[in-house]
Amino acid sequence: MLSGGGWMPSGAEMFVRYAYPPNERGYCGPADTGSLLQYGREDAEDAGFRVVAQAFTGAWPYLELIAAAAGIPDPLDERVVEAYWVGNELLDQVSPTALGTSMEELFRRSVGQFSKLALGGVTNGLAHHSFHVFCIYPWVGLLGNERMHSHALNVLDKCRIREAQVVEIADGQVTVESQPLIYDEGRLALGPAVRQVANGGVTNAATTSSAVDGPGLVDGLAVGHRVAVHWDWVCDRLTEEQREALGRHTAHHLTIVNDRAD
Template sequence: MKDVSGTEIFARYAYAPNRLGYCGPPEATALRDGSPDEVRAVARRFSGVWPYLRVMSRMTGIADPMDPRLVESYWLGGGLGAQLDAGRFTAELLSLIGPLAGQYWAHLTADLAAEAAANHCFHVFGVYPWSRFLGKGMDEQPIHVLDSCRIGWGTVVDRDGDDISVLGPRLLWDENALRLSEPSVQHIVIDGFAPETTIGDQVAVHWGRLCGCLDLAQVHDLQASTEHQLLATNRRLAADQRA
């Protein structure tokens, strides 16, 4: 994603869940077909990612929340977002999303600072309620959502038109903790974006859709932020089990 605008990065990663009806405004075709200004207008209507970008903008002093350094850091981890103080970040984030919280979001308190990070992986595992359903006799759906919603990575091993086979890890729950599996082949689709992708490329995946190619540094950031989040979330799950 080097030399790619923040609006394009945003669109590539936000398109799949938006098209499936999970995040952002309905029928946001601007993510696929719109101008940069239209993508910005759509981005402001995302109740998840947009508050993160606003807080990251304030805390880094970067005026534009859609600066590519911030957008990439949010989706992949690492970068500028990884340098932010977790306590202050949590307080500022909750000041934006807390007033919108409903009965399933009572966990949005300052205690989140223990696992907080300025990236999408924290939003999936820490802010969304799904990890809190694990170990309560309903594990299949939460694991499916958590695995689909996190940004995955893998190596392209086959391609047939818009169908791509990617070798990468999946998310598992062993009744006590979350972990990543050994790499296995997953079939994903190109839906909305069609970057030049060939066998051997490293790619990012969101909700079973291709987001784009990754360089080695980006793969490292994504792996590291995911592993860090799993450790933090597992600590919280273990404490909940002991309580």
């Protein structure tokens, strides 16, 4: 359990909590999907962990960008990590020019060019995970494709960091309630709240995990807690300030996407 017991700096611990879920599925980060948790269990050297963190080629450039703009030496500083995954005031210090330059470099390394679709979101975008999901990833552009629509919407919903409320805890699993992403008349929005239960058994329910193979990402959860969910994992408890920031930045980038579609 990643319980913040001093096993690694708090910023690095937060990075693990949010980065592990997609890494566990093989979507990003090092091929050795257990390496993030292993560093935590063994209280490994920070330098080794930093190499692993830098293998997340989607998230790491944003951390570097935010840290540089804020004059913070360490991209794994807790304030920097929080800014990217959840959102805070540091995002206001990243200029659109700096964000655009960073994205151009990222695309140049990965696909050779910066797409016109992504370019449309940079002007008003912020260096937040929801920007990367909605404005940079190609999935929004596939929502109008009848064959790819359901898959694209599912990826967007699970890849974004979403707020949820814990409604039940049983047998080490957590049932949460959250608003899913919906696509209606060519626009993305948050739909009515639904429950997701880890062990299934609920019609049309997804699976949300807080633990696997013994260790989990969060401890001390209780019914009523507000939490962040990423790829069906409960990543962290959210303060009221974090809830507001996450909701505001998600809404901001949904607006950019919807305005671009008009």
